[in-house]
Amino acid sequence: MPRLVLIDGSSYLYRAFHALPPLSNADGEPTGALFGVVNMLRATLKEKPDYVAFVVDAPGKTFRDELYPQYKANRAAMPDDLRLQVQPMCEIVQALGMPILRVEGVEADDVIGTLAVQGAAQGIAVTISTSDKDFAQLVRPGIELVNTMSGSRLDSDESVLEKFGVKPAQIVDYLALMGDAVDNVPGVEKCGPKTAAKWLGEYGTLDAVIAHAADIKGKIGDNLRAALPRLPLNRELVTIKTDVALEGGPDSLALRERHVDDLRVLYKRYGFNQALKELDGAAATAAIPEKEPGKARGTGRVSAPAATEEAPPDAALSAAGEYETILTDAQLDRWIAALRQADEFAFDTETDSLDPMQANLVGLSFCIEPGKAAYLPLGHEYPGAPAQLDRKATLEKLAPLFADPARRKLGQHGKYDLHVLRRHGLEVAGYADDTMLESFVLNSGNARHDMDSLARRWLGYDTIKYEDVAGKGSKQIPFSHVAIDDATRYAAEDADITLRLHRVQAPKLAAIPSLEAVYRDIEMPLVPVLERIEANGVKIDADELRRQSADLSKRMLAAQQKATELAGRSFNLDSPKQLGALLFDELKLPALVKTPTGQPSTNEEALEAIADQHELPRIILEYRGLAKLRSTYTDKLPDMVNPATGRVHTSYHQAGAATGRLASSDPNLQNIPIRTDDGRRIRKAFVAPPGRKLLACDYSQIELRIMAHLSRDEGLLRAFASGADIHKATAAEVFGRKLEEVTPNERRAAKAINFGLMYGMSAFGLARQLGIGRGEAQDYIALYFSRYPGVRDFMERTRQQAREHGYVETVFGRRLYLEYINKGTQGQRAGAERAAINAPMQGTAADIIKRAMIAVDAWLAGQQGRALMILQVHDELVFEADADFVDTLKAEASARMAAAAELAVPLVVDSGVGDNWDEAH
Template identity: 80%
Template sequence: MPRLVLIDGSSYLYRAFHALPPLSNAAGEPTGALFGVVNMLRATLKERPEYVAFVVDAPGKTFRDDLYPQYKANRAAMPDDLRAQIEPMCQIVHALGIDILRIEGVEADDVIGTLALQGHNDGLQVTISTGDKDFAQLVRPGVELVNTMSGSRMDSDAAVMDKFGVHADQIVDLLSLMGDAVDNVPGVEKCGPKTAAKWLGEYGTLDNVIANAGNIKGKIGENLRAALERLPLNRTLVTIKTDVALEVAAQDLALREQHVEDLRVLYQRYGFTQALKELDGGAAVTAPVAEKEPGRARGTGFAAALPATAADLDPALAAAGDYETILDSERLTHWIDILRAAGQFAFDTETDSLDPMQANLIGVSFAAEPGKAAYLPLGHDYGGAPAQLPRQDALDALRPLLGDAAIGKIGQHGKYDLHVMRRHGVDVAGYTQDTLLESFVLNSGIARHDMDSLAKRYLGYDTVKYEDICGKGAKQIPFSQVAIDDATRYAAEDADITLRLHRVLAPKLAAEPALQAVYADIEVPLVPVLARIEANGVRVDPDELRRQSADLSRRMLAAQQKATELAGRTFNMDSPKQLQALLFDELGLPALVKTPKGQPSTNEEALEAIADQHELPRIILEYRGLTKLRSTYTDKLPEMINPHTGRVHTSYHQAGAATGRLSSSDPNLQNIPIRTEDGRRIRRAFVAPPGRKLVACDYSQIELRIMAHLSGDAGLVGAFESGADVHRATAAEVFGRTIDEVTGNERRAAKAINFGLMYGMSAFGLARQLGIARGEAQDYIALYFSRFSGVRDYMEATRQQAREKGYVETVFGRRLYLDYINAGNQAQRAGAERAAINAPMQGTAADIIKRAMVAVDGWLADHRERALMILQVHDELVFEVDADFVDTLKTRVDALMTGVAQLAVPLEVDCGVGDNWDEAH
């Protein structure tokens, strides 16, 4: 998951100033606070977040000063030595590629709070880098606090409870009672954190403490009653705002490339020797360059394992290119001769749409040697545009070249270009290199594999951006309206940079034979296979989806009517404000979950928490579930039917997950729910045309089989070799019974352990899943490892390998780097260890199904009129097959899927057949 780090710059500057000695550089300039902040920033950037902001207080008053003129009135003026370090701090932050935010009228805390929740709602993992306890009120799943200077971390409500004695949603009330001496907010006299936590533990909320003030005895009770009038104001002052109107959004805060020369000058000036060594000595931190999971090993001993960056490269690779526009057949013939003679060339297409299934070709670019490229415009139609070759004539001239498998083609995310050329009647053969995939296989954990990022990372080259020539937002023009000279500069550069990247990345892969094999034998051959699957598409029944939408609407209406009946009045079920008033004010249900503002929450967690106390929360949850299914699937899928093909065409992403798993988007067909009847009904709308069937072939328990192979555990291997129910066989071994004696609960426990171990499940997690005591769950795990010691030994050996090498590998050599495997922070290290255990299994499963797709596609080449591969979902392949060809396909696909890997236990495939996907699954 991409990560947003919000740095509390004001807090760190003050804390570093007071914590460190009064350091100075050779010129006598103060550097103590600056030194502390720079070290914190370096530590943050080594974790390679995708989005970062450095937030500081703006000068002037805030809304809190208007509410309470004495707010922070006790603070002394900023010391001159500290003031002198602010400007160099900002210079260094900017040079590191981090945005600095100062918003007038609010504090840095409020800006951070707003961006934290916005980023969380946008699906980012949010880290607030601070030493300020006030931010504990924002902690929730997906929002954590990290004190980079001390290394402490607070990432759960349990961690907040452990430190403060209250839940995260009670922090505001705790601070209101205690007061805040730093900000000059007076609390209840003599009420410290323990007393405040005690009251909140007994009464739940500040309002309830106020209501029960008369019941609190002694002097502390008198002090509480004396403070009652100011407590509501205290709550306002200590509550971090999360709704500040900002001109910048969380996803606008992408970490930029560092200004290395500026940093070098600054580090030299202020005497930051270690930072300078890091900058010049090979451990340099650059902006992350495609998606998702933490991956890269950092720290001593791992430098040799990491792909080098632009620092190692020939400066000529960053030089400007010499580009030509092809406007006549003579020059086109000349370039075709150049490309054919080269034996390998890079190419790229320019179109009018991001959807390759509907995009129209505007031009094609080529490069056969670095620094020289050409652009062939075919569809620029602005007024005054020069005459261009007729598109069909140009494509006819290019077809023999592009269709010649003996001449290698190089692309950057070339699957898109293969689609575009196919739509225009040209089947590209010989697609043998893809720079996106070269980068991904070298290090799947880096954040971006797009061409612009790779050019900066590996070439030190700043590319022309699409917005530079087309504009942004409402003023953006289509590529067909771009002046051909500008289009040539942009498009020819794409082909040129793709070729240059290949020249840099290919030797790095060649130096790692296992990675080269993953790239050449798995990833590159898969590109045309995925292109064919996407082009095949899947047929959906819009009438069935409309019927399901109507049924969901009826049930939503019934839920609304039932909710109205339970409430005794009408209300808007989609309005959190109205739900708050109804559930908590009128019905008096307990507000067990709070919003960051301290208001009763009506999110799913909050409603689940009170669903056993009243029927209405359960009805609201049911209504929301139905609404999501309708809006996400039954209403949306008919709109995504391609008008030209009558089918839905998803897009698969090879560089989506660090483990190598494919992901799917537009639409995401891998996340259609199957555990509920409503979810399975949606799969029924994926149908076979008349005379055909859908066949779904699914690997059985593949990751557990991979665990048996990797661990070599005799008991687990024997369970699979016997052909028995592996979970029942495991239970029999663990509990010392015959297979026939194993109870349902024992099998369920064995299954939970079998799968849970691969994902690092703790005794706590197992206890919660099985509904048993934690001690009993721990006994289960201990008993399991005593019977399956090979699994235990494998897991420990894998952790040790990860600690030593900084990465783990799949059976086929795919590599996953682990950022935190030697981290001092226990939670970070434990997370990396869980990834170390899981990645070889999940990555091997990904490799196996990719190999299966290539093998099956090769067999289908002679049967494309009779069968199509139309979907890949996790460990499953789905086919559309002539009814009289089903048995042949099942037999052959089963043999191919089980034969692509030789493991210590046999692979098994389950095949189902039906008129729709649900029947076949």
């Protein structure tokens, strides 16, 4: 049967733009969306369709705008970086031999819908390539939907019903009820997918829902009845036309011959090396769906800078792999011998949990050379599963190999695997490279550092999805129930891709010695240190936390009562909508902060901005603060105690922040407030066991010291060298006082300036923080710079260097790329300039404490368990030690922390000892 592929060009372009990191070619032209589109088109062409069309919207209004003038009125303008990629996209599509269709007066959806129905009527198998849910209304025999980026396929009533809860014939009514915020089609308020599907499941059609509107109870029923007048128009707006008058039908869309010379020029210009190799006859692998991680892998969330190459240097690194399943002792012995002979090998674990402290080992995979990998199943349990090697005996065979420091091991987010193997009796030495950390050090600003994103970025290779082998949602099975053949494809690929990524990324690091030093001297040595800290865990007093929860609940109730009294009526403090109506409509308070859609905001910043005008916003802030502490810590922490260890084990993320700072999760210990009594009370629940003490060692004003080092300002250097109170010394300089004459308010102002300038605080921000006029705040800043001219010169010098190079560096050579330093909106450029000032200080502070952790951990290794490093929070390290050993620990740890960097001013470490974290802090 002939096949027609209809490509939703706009969907492709926008999905690629938002799914992939911002990339650019050697000339700085944006290429991220273009790269994604080219990969998807190559995949489509490899399926050899008989007919194909790339359909895009024509400029100008459509019949829907005439029906409803507000249609798509809220849609944001196309981003500049995306607009620049539209014309190149069209040039590549044409060079590939694909017809491009644009029809005035209708949308691309209508053109696709018409061709799809015509094609199916002519006996042509039609595939609509899109991610737009609206097209589900077209699914019928002969017409299927394929989402090339996710790999999902809708080809029957059953598949649509499973995804949306309604059949294809009901999709239009389903969309009419929900509305579409993107297209500015208002649906029934509070009617989401489940409610729409429920109504249509009960009544069948939109007309029947309308007819029974009086029967639907509650607030949602009121909302439905209020929306009844607009629902028929909604239905018309979301219905895809299938009768557009077109010049040609499906049989006019035969794929034309490629213009190879034009493609070669375009691929070279935009740096699409893998596509170019394919064009010239080299082997390549088509793009298939993104893989869902089978275990936690670190990511960063800062926008990515330009990259000049996203394809591999060797086409073999994109070829399909050959994988073996190890089921016999002979196979295992052969692989162990090969692993012993290899200079390096990649490995990966498969487990039944994302929590490394509780996960059970289901299998191991290994790879020695790209494309050659094996999976060793050890715990697959399902009817008919083949016999597997004994886990205990097999791990004993593997133990010497993993314990051999001469055998270099590679992983992707290997800290997870180190935990799992240690808990199963395998200590790992020689963990030499981690592809997640290679990516992070190369460019910490890239949006993602997980294996699947890296494989697509560097290899042009899309890995197997976890849900492809384990299912998804309520039907997902544990990995131990996955068929071993499927598990081998998935797990062996993990090890294979890890090795391939290392082969691509390692040379890139080697080409920038400063970055390679950060990777080799800081990030890689830190991996086993963090694994030990996480495994040590921290003991908590669950009874103390329960007492705090009870107290917080009482105070929340008191805040609710006070808020009701101030409002003169009851309302839901947790409802932004009710709160907004009360504050801005009834109390007529000014809406000083808006949401992205222009509505008055009720977030923390908005309430802070009006807290001086009415008592209610302050009470709401107090209530929210108490609620957050209770839900995040006092209620939650007791449930997070590991039943096997009796401790709480947080997870640290090296690739969690672009500046290099560590992040933590489950629980997130970085966000416990330390400036409030309630935050300090929570720290009281982190306790030492009997016979032990907690020691907290904290860098004093480390970022200000780094500012003094980087700026070489004589006034700052002098203040730190003298050991004076830096904020008091700054106040004396700025206000022309003797040190002993500085008032508390003057010191407070100097402290706000000292820290504010590092974070790009404006005169407006300083004025708000200090409660003074903007002019007075501006005078403070001018006075500061007149007394510390080196700081002003450093800030301007750093901005200029960032504009010239596109990045800034820490003292140790870590880079933060700044995508918008020379482009984008004024706000984006201003944000990039603030980051340029802050990143060298915050990043250097992160590097310093990481170096300190490595040094202190090395010393602790010889102390026979008398002391443990148990927490890292911001600029602080927390230890647990025998009571009679704590003084020794304090001296040794503080000395190593102070020696972690040689700055122009001394590094000072404050420390304290106690039975709990609050006492020690």
